[in-house]
Amino acid sequence: MNDLRVNFERLLKDLEELGTIGRDPKGGVSRPSFSLPDLEARQWLKRKIEEAGLVCRQDGAGNIFGRLPGNQTRVVMSGSHLDTVLNGGLYDGSVGVLAALECLRRLKEENVRLEKTLEVASFTDEEGNLVGDFLGSRAFTGQLLSGQLRTARTQFGHSLEEILQKAGLSTDSVRGAAADRPELAAYLEIHIEQGPALEEEGVPIGLVTSIAGKRYYQATLVGRPGHAGTTPLELRQDAFIALSDFALRATQLVARKYYGNTITIGRVLLKPGSFSIIPGEADFTLDLRSQEPDSLKSMEEEVLALASEVASTRGLTFYSRIADSTEPVRINEELLDRLKGLCRKLGYQYRLLPSGAGHDAQIISAVCPAAMVFIPSIDGLSHVPEEAINPEDLEKAANLLLHSLISLASE
Numbered sequence: 404m405n406d407l408r409v410n411f412e413r414l415l416k417d418l419e420e421l422g423t424i425g426r427d428p429k430g431g432v433s434r435p436s437f438s439l440p441d442l443e444a445r446q447w448l449k450r451k452i453e454e455a456g457l458v459c460r461q462d463g464a465g466n467i468f469g470r471l472p473g474n475q476t477r478v479v480m481s482g483s484h485l486d487t488v489l490n491g492g493l494y495d496g497s498v499g500v501l502a503a504l505e506c507l508r509r510l511k512e513e514n515v516r517l518e519k520t521l522e523v524a525s526f527t528d529e530e531g532n533l534v535g536d537f538l539g540s541r542a543f544t545g546q547l548l549s550g551q552l553r554t555a556r557t558q559f560g561h562s563l564e565e566i567l568q569k570a571g572l573s574t575d576s577v578r579g580a581a582a583d584r585p586e587l588a589a590y591l592e593i594h595i596e597q598g599p600a601l602e603e604e605g606v607p608i609g610l611v612t613s614i615a616g617k618r619y620y621q622a623t624l625v626g627r628p629g630h631a632g633t634t635p636l637e638l639r640q641d642a643f644i645a646l647s648d649f650a651l652r653a654t655q656l657v658a659r660k661y662y663g664n665t666i667t668i669g670r671v672l673l674k675p676g677s678f679s680i681i682p683g684e685a686d687f688t689l690d691l692r693s694q695e696p697d698s699l700k701s702m703e704e705e706v707l708a709l710a711s712e713v714a715s716t717r718g719l720t721f722y723s724r725i726a727d728s729t730e731p732v733r734i735n736e737e738l739l740d741r742l743k744g745l746c747r748k749l750g751y752q753y754r755l756l757p758s759g760a761g762h763d764a765q766i767i768s769a770v771c772p773a774a775m776v777f778i779p780s781i782d783g784l785s786h787v788p789e790e791a792i793n794p795e796d797l798e799k800a801a802n803l804l805l806h807s808l809i810s811l812a813s814e
């Protein structure tokens with residue numbers, strides 16, 4: 404079994420085939436969850452699972468699984484997601500699902516029967532195009548956010564209920580998905596790095612040590628609109644100036660006191676939004692991330708306090724509402740040691756690194772030990788059509804996954 408390798412040509416062909424589903428005229432791939440291309444990709448995956456002779460099932464959240472039975476019902480699972488952002492790349496999520504599929508297919512064709520059962524998984528709406536990130540893995544592990552399924556409208560204008568109905572699902576079936584979860588022994592996920600670290604060092608494999616937690620806030624600074632020509636500067640309650648002051652001071656605070664954490668204001672809407680009117684209101688998003696739970700909590704408190712302070716000093720009011728949150732996760736040491744040992748055995752160079760982006764593995768780590776293997780992203784690019792990988796890196800990661808699954812399922 405030591406010499407067993409994945410059929411890499413076949414894995415590349417699968418990636419290529421999947422990449423034709425949801426091709427965007429702008430050059431990338433658009434497969435937001437439950438869009439027509441996503442539904443097509445789901446059918447495609449189910450067909451691949453069945454053709455491989457694996458047992459296919461779908462849970463109430465639309466998560467898709469392919470099973471290779473072992474002597475025990477306990478499951479070692481590996482996967483990722485097939486949904487993409489709008490006009491995203493070919494590899495985010497897809498490499499994790501298809502590499503796992505290839506590993507199980509390879510074991511099946513060698514008639515390998517292991518002690519534990521193996522499953523490939525594809526989780527619904529990892530990208531959070533509908534109602535917040537990780538809908539599928541959150542439902543699978545019983546960690547749906549309160550109110551997550553009650554969101555009246557998705558960004559596509561339809562209600563979640565209407566969208567789910569088209570796929571034969573409902574919010575009730577999503578709520579019930581966790582009840583179908585098998586007992587999990589471990590979860591592994593291959594993913595592109597989505598950053599530049601591995602490529603810069605020329606290392607093919609990244610073993611993730613921790614995954615950042617985040618807080619998303621929807622925030623507003625309310626001041627007073629006024630005439631741009633007649634209101635003296637000192638009498639203004641300009642929401643944009645207050646936001647600028649806050650943005651700069653909060654970024655300095657994080658850089659100075661919480662080095663390694665991040666703060667991002669990704670969207671700003673000024674109201675009334677006119678050439679000649681002082682902005683009376685600034686709606687903005689606030690994204691805070693950290694690898695450490697305590698650090699995330701105290702950064703969050705300080706940043707929000709700073710926003711209130713800036714607002715009151717300038718005669719404005721600050722409002723905020725939490726929109727989404729995940730906790731930072733430290734990767735299971737035993738699992739990490741096993742991956743390091745297998746890298747050495749296979750002769751693959753690796754380095755340890757944290758993940759700044761969130762992943763299904765982070766959510767699944769609440770119910771079993773979970774680990775992640777990163778491959779380099781060319782130029783660190785992700786969520787864009789230019790997203791690219793070196794095929795040799797994926798081949799190594801897929802073989803590492805194959806031997807990790809064999810090792811974990813043999814016990």
Ligand SMILES: [Zn+2]
Pocket residue numbers: 484495496529594
């Ligand atoms: Zn992803």
